[in-house]
Amino acid sequence: MKRREFVTGAALLAGLSACAQEELEQANSSSGSTEKFEWNMATSWPPHLPGLGVGADNLAKNIEIASKGRLKIKVYAGGELVPPLEVFDAVSQGTVHMGHDSSYYHRGKIPSAPYFTTVPFGLNVNEMNAWLYFGGGWELWQKAYMPFNILPFPVGNTGVQMLGWFNKEINHINDINGLKIRMPGLGGEIMQRAGAVQVTMAGSEIFTSLQTGAIDAAEWVGPYNDVSLGLHKAAKYYYYPGFHEPGPNIECIINKDAWETLPPDLQAIVKIACQSSNLQMTSEYMWGNAVALEQLKADQNIKLNQIPQAVFDQLREHARAAINDLINDDALSKKIQDSMSSFINISSSNQEITELAYLKMRINSSAL
Amino acid sequence: MKRREFVTGAALLAGLSACAQEELEQANSSSGSTEKFEWNMATSWPPHLPGLGVGADNLAKNIEIASKGRLKIKVYAGGELVPPLEVFDAVSQGTVHMGHDSSYYHRGKIPSAPYFTTVPFGLNVNEMNAWLYFGGGWELWQKAYMPFNILPFPVGNTGVQMLGWFNKEINHINDINGLKIRMPGLGGEIMQRAGAVQVTMAGSEIFTSLQTGAIDAAEWVGPYNDVSLGLHKAAKYYYYPGFHEPGPNIECIINKDAWETLPPDLQAIVKIACQSSNLQMTSEYMWGNAVALEQLKADQNIKLNQIPQAVFDQLREHARAAINDLINDDALSKKIQDSMSSFINISSSNQEITELAYLKMRINSSAL
Numbered sequence: 047m048k049r050r051e052f053v054t055g056a057a058l059l060a061g062l063s064a065c066a067q068e069e070l071e072q073a074n075s076s077s078g079s080t081e082k083f084e085w086n087m088a089t090s091w092p093p094h095l096p097g098l099g100v101g102a103d104n105l106a107k108n109i110e111i112a113s114k115g116r117l118k119i120k121v122y123a124g125g126e127l128v129p130p131l132e133v134f135d136a137v138s139q140g141t142v143h144m145g146h147d148s149s150y151y152h153r154g155k156i157p158s159a160p161y162f163t164t165v166p167f168g169l170n171v172n173e174m175n176a177w178l179y180f181g182g183g184w185e186l187w188q189k190a191y192m193p194f195n196i197l198p199f200p201v202g203n204t205g206v207q208m209l210g211w212f213n214k215e216i217n218h219i220n221d222i223n224g225l226k227i228r229m230p231g232l233g234g235e236i237m238q239r240a241g242a243v244q245v246t247m248a249g250s251e252i253f254t255s256l257q258t259g260a261i262d263a264a265e266w267v268g269p270y271n272d273v274s275l276g277l278h279k280a281a282k283y284y285y286y287p288g289f290h291e292p293g294p295n296i297e298c299i300i301n302k303d304a305w306e307t308l309p310p311d312l313q314a315i316v317k318i319a320c321q322s323s324n325l326q327m328t329s330e331y332m333w334g335n336a337v338a339l340e341q342l343k344a345d346q347n348i349k350l351n352q353i354p355q356a357v358f359d360q361l362r363e364h365a366r367a368a369i370n371d372l373i374n375d376d377a378l379s380k381k382i383q384d385s386m387s388s389f390i391n392i393s394s395s396n397q398e399i400t401e402l403a404y405l406k407m408r409i410n411s412s413a414l
Numbered sequence: 415m416k417r418r419e420f421v422t423g424a425a426l427l428a429g430l431s432a433c434a435q436e437e438l439e440q441a442n443s444s445s446g447s448t449e450k451f452e453w454n455m456a457t458s459w460p461p462h463l464p465g466l467g468v469g470a471d472n473l474a475k476n477i478e479i480a481s482k483g484r485l486k487i488k489v490y491a492g493g494e495l496v497p498p499l500e501v502f503d504a505v506s507q508g509t510v511h512m513g514h515d516s517s518y519y520h521r522g523k524i525p526s527a528p529y530f531t532t533v534p535f536g537l538n539v540n541e542m543n544a545w546l547y548f549g550g551g552w553e554l555w556q557k558a559y560m561p562f563n564i565l566p567f568p569v570g571n572t573g574v575q576m577l578g579w580f581n582k583e584i585n586h587i588n589d590i591n592g593l594k595i596r597m598p599g600l601g602g603e604i605m606q607r608a609g610a611v612q613v614t615m616a617g618s619e620i621f622t623s624l625q626t627g628a629i630d631a632a633e634w635v636g637p638y639n640d641v642s643l644g645l646h647k648a649a650k651y652y653y654y655p656g657f658h659e660p661g662p663n664i665e666c667i668i669n670k671d672a673w674e675t676l677p678p679d680l681q682a683i684v685k686i687a688c689q690s691s692n693l694q695m696t697s698e699y700m701w702g703n704a705v706a707l708e709q710l711k712a713d714q715n716i717k718l719n720q721i722p723q724a725v726f727d728q729l730r731e732h733a734r735a736a737i738n739d740l741i742n743d744d745a746l747s748k749k750i751q752d753s754m755s756s757f758i759n760i761s762s763s764n765q766e767i768t769e770l771a772y773l774k775m776r777i778n779s780s781a782l
Contacts (some may be wrong), residue, residue, distance in 0.1 A: 074593060090533040108682065108686050111678065111679060111682040112480065112682040112683045112686055113679065114677075114678075114679035114680055120560065126722035143470075146427055147493055158619065158765070165467075166777075170769060170772060170773065171540070172539070172697070174466050174542070174650060175693060175696070175697040175700070176697045176700035176701040176704070177697075177700075177701075178697075179693075179694060179697040179701075180697055180700075180701035180702075181701060192488050205540070205769070206768040206769055208767075208768075211540070216641060218723055223619035223719050231771075268768070269531055269764075286767040286768065286771055287767065287768060287771040287775065288771035288772075289772070290777070292772050293415075304475045309482075310479065310482075311479060311481065311482035314476065314479040315480045315481040315686075315691075318476050318683075318687050318690040319690075320478055320695075321689075321693055322685075322686040322687075322689035322690045324458050324693055325543060325689055325690075325692055325693040326547060326689060328540070328543070329540070329543040329544045329546075329547040329548055330544075330547075332540050332541065332543070332544035332546060332548075332550060333545075333547075334548075334760075335764050335768070336544070336760040336761045337758070337760065338762040339760070339763055339764050339767070340763070342765065350767065352767070352771055353435060355775060355778060355779070358779060359779050359780050360773050363441060363601050377456070387616075387706070390704065392704040392707070392708050393465045393700075393705055394776065394777050395704070395708070395711065395772075396637075396700075396703050396704040396707050397653065397773050397777070398773075398777055399576075399654040399707070399718065399720070400573055400574040400576075400636070400654065400703070400709065401538060401573070401574055401773065402653060402719055402770065402773045402774060402777070403574075403654055403655040404538060404574045404655035404656075404657070404660050405538065405766075405769065405770045406770060406774070407537060407655065407657070407726050408660075408762065409762050409770070410767070411535075411723070411726060411727050411730055412727050
């Protein structure tokens with residue numbers, strides 16, 4: 047298996063290289079098209095939301111500048127053009143050209159969709175990008191969206207999220223029993239298997255629901271976004287790490303018919319602008335979370351707690367059951383799970399001697 | 415200080431946004447320039463070297479495709495056009511338009527240059543990008559290169575490197591005494607302060623020197639590149655983590671006069687192509703290292719060892735002394751060190767509850 051993995055990686059690299067050569071020839075041979083395109087981008091985010099919303103704004107701006115105004119993209123916040131959870135449908139039908147969204151919102155239509163955002167106990171941000179760009183992940187994602195006439199592109203990542211805000215301590219798996227928690231997707235389903243009650247609500251409703259006790263716990267993103275919603279004033283215990291969303295990838299989705307109207311140079315600009323945006327947003331979260339965490343640490347009312355390893359392990363057993371149900375029902379999910387699992391195995395060894403060993407030693411160091 | 419940091423981050427974001435708006439107007443107002451540019455890029459790498467060399471190739475290709483051939487870049491391997499260590503001078507003088515290189519090679523000319531690659535016990539890859547793009551790091555880098563008429567861009571990262579290949583075990587700081595080691599830059603200087611003899615040689619000479627016992631130890635990059643040099647056949651002990659290069663950033667450097675001949679849309683294409691390349695190369699290393707490490711782990715002759723925390727701490731004391739010498743002699747280095755240190759402090763807290771906590775728990779987990 048390991049040898050096969052290696053061959054896949056090498057072949058993919060060679061493949062990309064061949065494609066680039068072909069694109070190069072196409073781009074240079076096509077005679078000076080100066081056709082202009084005006085596109086709409088529907089997003090699922092509040093307007094200019096730090097991280098996600100800013101990422102959508104910058105992506106559109108970069109494409110416009112790099113294309114010298116030949117591809118203008120107007121960005122719409124969630125609900126302005128289409129409701130947040132209907133962005134995928136609108137792009138699929140071509141009523142908007144593109145969207146800025148999270149794949150796990152489309153689970154009702156595509157069982158495997160959550161894999162392309164993040165799955166519980168899965169890949170962190172660097173692993174996710176390695177898998178998408180070099181491990182065949184992006185190709186599997188394209189396959190999953192093909193029936194919907196949509197092309198997906200990775201455009202950002204929040205990094206490991208926080209597990210969220212709780213109004214009581216979690217010392218034992220039984221403490222999750224009966225807990226009313228706002229946690230969408232597979233994470234919430236796992237909590238439900240551990241006895242919690244999964245509650246669905248928009249981000250804007252979390253603060254009031256948590257403060258009034260209508261819910262006992264809620265996850266949103268991490269310090270950078272959580273502080274702006276004021277969640278630190280609504281609950282006392284802030285738990286980490288977010289096992290449920292260890293490296294959530296954000297998507298840019300483009301209607302395939304619209305994509306095919308673009309000449310190769312504009313397609314290339316969109317591609318590199320998306321990859322550029324991916325790193326820019328990830329870096330914004332890395333910086334913004336560090337700054338916002340300082341503010342939270344200075345607040346005496348907040349208890350920053352790590353979830354016990356035993357609870358983590360028991361939730362992981364529930365996750366296995368949930369994932370088994372998913373892959374037994376859907377052949378593509380099985381294929382994706384196998385691909386991701388085989389990478390996670392070899393990546394864990396690599397992370398252990400690189401990022402993990404280094405950070406642990408730097409933080410534990412008595413020197414300086 | 416923390417409030418100031420926050421303001422800096424926010425102001426920078428606002429600043430970028432304002433700049434983008436300005437560029438947008440410039441780009442759209444400038445009338446259809448179809449001028450073509452043919453540039454040379456000198457690199458310090460062997461031709462098509464996985465990671466570094468491939469990164470240079472792809473950067474040039476992406477720019478050519480996205481610009482529809484208006485900016486063609488011919489890539490030269492190290493020594494083809496200029497010797498590897500003279501790329502910076504050639505770009506500065508304008509004898510080549512751009513280079514693909516590492517800033518720490520320019521330390522003789524610019525004392526602060528190593529900071530923009532990596533410094534011992536410093537930032538990891540995600541922290542480095544957060545600092546460069548949001549923490550004012552890129553602005554400091556531009557300031558350092560301004561007297562040389564050069565604009566720098568981040569274009570890739572190897573991630574935490576390995577400490578390297580040793581022909582004996584390192585159990586105590588005294589084991590470093592008298593060790594002949596190939597380790598360039600500040601890392602080698604720190605080893606020298608601990609009693610080692612720092613030996614300088616090109617990558618291509620490492621294998622033979624290590625195998626014949628002319629040197630006792632050598633660092634190169636990590637599994638992905640080390641295996642291709644055959645270093646695992648020349649020494650037995652493979653040590654981690656590479657405290658000396660925790661997140662080495664690779665640079666694209668452009669002659670400022672050449673840059674200013676480009677219209678705003680081509681400048682924008684170069685900018686986003688560089689940021690795109692940064693993530694692409696980082697992901698290639700993340701994937702390639704994981705795959706190559708599996709190969710090394712299957713080899714019974716190789717001992718994969720972690721350097722003891724006590725040795726790490728003692729080397730860190732030597733690093734502090736080396737850095738103090740550097741910042742006492744150079745005002746810009748002092749400014750950069752202060753900026754990086756204040757970020758490392760807040761980032762360590764953030765990494766501890768996100769990446770570090772998550773990876774540690776996932777790897778320690780008894781479940782699955």
